[in-house]
Amino acid sequence: MAAISRDEVAHLAHLSRLAVTETELDTFAGQLDVILQAVARVGEVAAADIPPTTHAVPLTNVLRDDVVVPGLTRDEALSGAPDAAEGRFRVPRILDEELEP
Amino acid sequence: MTELTRMTAAELGGLLAAGEVSAVQVARAHLDRIAEVDAQVHAFLHVDAEGALAAARAVDEARAAGAQLGPLAGVPVAVKDVITTKGIPTTAASKILQGWRPPYDATIMTRMRDAGLVMLGKTNMDEFAMGSSTEYSAYGPTYNPWDLSRIPGGSGGGSAAALAAYEAPLAIGTDTGGSIRQPGAVTGTVGAKPTYGGTSRYGLIAFSSSLDTPGPCARSVLDAALLHEIIGGHDPRDSTSIPAPVPPVVEAARRGATGDLSGVRVGLVKEFTGDGAEPGVVAAFRESVEALVKLGAEVVEVSCPHFSYALPAYYLIAPSECSSNLARFDGVRFGLRVGDDGQRSLEEVMSATRDAGFGAEVKRRIIIGAYALSTGYYEAYYGQAQKVRTLISRDFANAFTRADVLLSPTTPFVAFPLGARTADPYQMYLADLYTIPPNLYGGPAISVPCGLSEGLPVGLQVMAPTMADDRMYRVAAALESAIPQFVPPAL
Numbered sequence: 001m002a003a004i005s006r007d008e009v010a011h012l013a014h015l016s017r018l019a020v021t022e023t024e025l026d027t028f029a030g031q032l033d034v035i036l037q038a039v040a041r042v043g044e045v046a047a048a049d050i051p052p053t054t055h056a057v058p059l060t061n062v063l064r065d066d067v068v069v070p071g072l073t074r075d076e077a078l079s080g081a082p083d084a085a086e087g088r089f090r091v092p093r094i095l096d097e098e099l100e101p
Numbered sequence: 102m103t104e105l106t107r108m109t110a111a112e113l114g115g116l117l118a119a120g121e122v123s124a125v126q127v128a129r130a131h132l133d134r135i136a137e138v139d140a141q142v143h144a145f146l147h148v149d150a151e152g153a154l155a156a157a158r159a160v161d162e163a164r165a166a167g168a169q170l171g172p173l174a175g176v177p178v179a180v181k182d183v184i185t186t187k188g189i190p191t192t193a194a195s196k197i198l199q200g201w202r203p204p205y206d207a208t209i210m211t212r213m214r215d216a217g218l219v220m221l222g223k224t225n226m227d228e229f230a231m232g233s234s235t236e237y238s239a240y241g242p243t244y245n246p247w248d249l250s251r252i253p254g255g256s257g258g259g260s261a262a263a264l265a266a267y268e269a270p271l272a273i274g275t276d277t278g279g280s281i282r283q284p285g286a287v288t289g290t291v292g293a294k295p296t297y298g299g300t301s302r303y304g305l306i307a308f309s310s311s312l313d314t315p316g317p318c319a320r321s322v323l324d325a326a327l328l329h330e331i332i333g334g335h336d337p338r339d340s341t342s343i344p345a346p347v348p349p350v351v352e353a354a355r356r357g358a359t360g361d362l363s364g365v366r367v368g369l370v371k372e373f374t375g376d377g378a379e380p381g382v383v384a385a386f387r388e389s390v391e392a393l394v395k396l397g398a399e400v401v402e403v404s405c406p407h408f409s410y411a412l413p414a415y416y417l418i419a420p421s422e423c424s425s426n427l428a429r430f431d432g433v434r435f436g437l438r439v440g441d442d443g444q445r446s447l448e449e450v451m452s453a454t455r456d457a458g459f460g461a462e463v464k465r466r467i468i469i470g471a472y473a474l475s476t477g478y479y480e481a482y483y484g485q486a487q488k489v490r491t492l493i494s495r496d497f498a499n500a501f502t503r504a505d506v507l508l509s510p511t512t513p514f515v516a517f518p519l520g521a522r523t524a525d526p527y528q529m530y531l532a533d534l535y536t537i538p539p540n541l542y543g544g545p546a547i548s549v550p551c552g553l554s555e556g557l558p559v560g561l562q563v564m565a566p567t568m569a570d571d572r573m574y575r576v577a578a579a580l581e582s583a584i585p586q587f588v589p590p591a592l
Contacts, residue, residue, distance in 0.1 A: 004472065008472070009468060012468045012471045012472055012475070013464075013468055014452075015471055016424060016455075016467045016468060016471050017428075017431075017448065017451045017452045017455050018452060018455050018456050018459070018464055018467065018468070019449075019452035019453050019455070019456040020456055020464065021456075024456075024461070024464070027461075028461075028464070028465060028468065031465060031525075031526050031527075032465060032468060032469060032472075034525070034526075034527050035416065035465070035469060035526060035527050035530075036469065036472070038413060038416075038527050038530075039413040039414075039416045039417050039469075039482070039486075040413070040481075040482075041410060041413045042410055042413045042414050042417065042482070042485045042486050042489050043481060043485060044410070045407065045410055045485070045488070045489050045492065047485060047488035047489060047491075047492060050488040050491050050492060051488070051491055052484060052487030052488050052490070052491060053487055053488075053490040053491040053494060053541075054311060054487060055311050055341065056297045056298070056311065056494075056541075056542060056543025056567070057297060057298040057341050057343060057543060059298075059340070059341060059343075062340040062341075064337050072204055072205065076204035076205075077204065079202070079204050080201050080202065080203070080204070080434065080435035080436065081433070081434055081435060082432060082433075082435075082436065082437065082438035082441075083438065083441070089433050089434055091433055091447050092441050092443075092445055092446060092447045092449075092450045093446055093447065094446070094447045
């Protein structure tokens with residue numbers, strides 16, 4: 001049985017904000033199935049009582065002193081933006097239906 | 102005098118300190134070499150000749166003024182394009198960042214500039230460091246200087262090829278599952294992955310944050326250690342940075358070069374001594390182990406039963422973190438934006454931008470990650486992979502009670518022909534079979550040239566306990582002193 005279907009790949013691509021084409025879907029569905037079948041081998045390990053490792057370095061709550069240090073200026077922060085206006089990032093419209101007549 | 106481009110960084114540093122050459126001369130020699138051969142190798146995505154010469158002049162002026170300079174002041178370095186460089190194009194080999202000039206330097210860049218290193222340019226890589234051959238670069242592959250029809254490894258193939266082609270004496274790589282070590286192995290160069298947290302990730306464009314580790318690439322073990330010492334150490338801007346001094350890596354490399362390994366216990370991982378590796382790789386590995394024994398090392402066999410699950414665990418953990426990290430490429434704050442015609446919504450523009458900006462491997466990993474993290478699959482995939490990660494770390498801890506370092510081949514096969522593994526992405530993943538366990542555990546590992554198979558370089562991997570990076574440098578330098586030097590054919 002396939003680990004992942006073409007429809008699932010399409011759904012995940014949508015959730016990941018990837019406007020994949022039909023051709024890409026055809027290619028990915030097969031490839032991702034091979035990969036997922038292979039990585040599913042982790043399930044063979046008896047690990048029910050084993051704590052998960054999220055991180056190799058056991059540091060927690062790393063805080064710095066609350067001291068002002070120089071950061072990026074507004075112009076520097078905006079310097080790489082594909083579109084900026086009035087000192088802000090300009091984005092396409094966010095509200096959909098409400099704006100439609 | 103030997104050609105400047107053939108010298109090690111330590112040799113160049115000595116000549117520079119003695120005033121026998123200027124930093125400008127050294128930079129010019131390497132820029133000329135790049136101009137001569139990089140059309141064939143394609144190690145660089147961007148060459149910053151002007152910046153390199155300005156930095157070299159500054160070093161020469163400081164030296165003339167009597168300033169105290171470090172051992173690598175005036176020595177050139179090539180930097181993987183996943184490290185941010187202020188005002189210099191940084192793309193991570195992705196179309197989505199084409200033309201981006203970061204407004205800040207990565208911490209390791211700042212440290213290299215402060216130490217007087219001269220940055221030549223940015224090197225090619227698999228897009229966002231996802232790949233094992235540099236064929237997933239959006240700007241075309243890099244070619245292995247040993248055989249231009251073969252891959253230079255990946256993801257840091259550009260950095261490794263720049264060293265093997267004598268375009269740079271030092272380079273920076275980043276290692277998430279082997280991206281420093283595997284390119285080092287297949288290009289006959291040295292690549293070291295420091296302890297996770299031993300080098301700062303600030304300014305490293307994130308792929309898998311719990312695994313990504315910047316590190317040194319060089320043509321000698323001592324050179325790698327010298328660069329490691331400069332870039333390593335605590336950084337308050339990286340909350341996973343270890344607040345401890347850099348292990349004595351340079352001293353260890355010098356000690357190893359004396360060729361005495363008496364009292365050192367080297368562990369051979371039972372599970373990693375041949376399965377899936379080419380016969381020529383296994384032969385070179387075994388001969389190297391014998392060479393280490395002649396230097397006084399004691400061989401012990403250790404068992405790490407969960408290592409065979411490292412590859413599947415990695416290819417769940419890394420894509421999961423990637424799918425989260427790469428959400429920042431939304432066409433709003435930096436890089437590409439596609440389809441913003443005043444009619445399309447933010448979501449449509451975002452989706453179009455990401456589809457146009459990311460290559461196939463990046464998309465595959467984002468989708469796998471989204472799958473492994475989704476409700477219903479999380480426990481079976483991501484959660485289980487993290488438990489396996491714990492077991493792999495325990496395997497290391499047990500092994501290091503019996504051995505000071507562990508040895509394996511760096512990669513199961515020598516450089517393969519371009520195109521040989523791109524059709525089946527999982528075949529590409531197998532290149533990382535031996536390099537992944539240290540990333541999951543967090544400990545350091547180095548690849549050092551150990552022989553040839555069918556005329557192509559083979560690497561030996563030395564793995565050490567967390568924050569015992571010095572041990573791997575000692576053993577690697579000892580091996581380097583005991584075997585002949587392998588030089589690629591002239592380009």
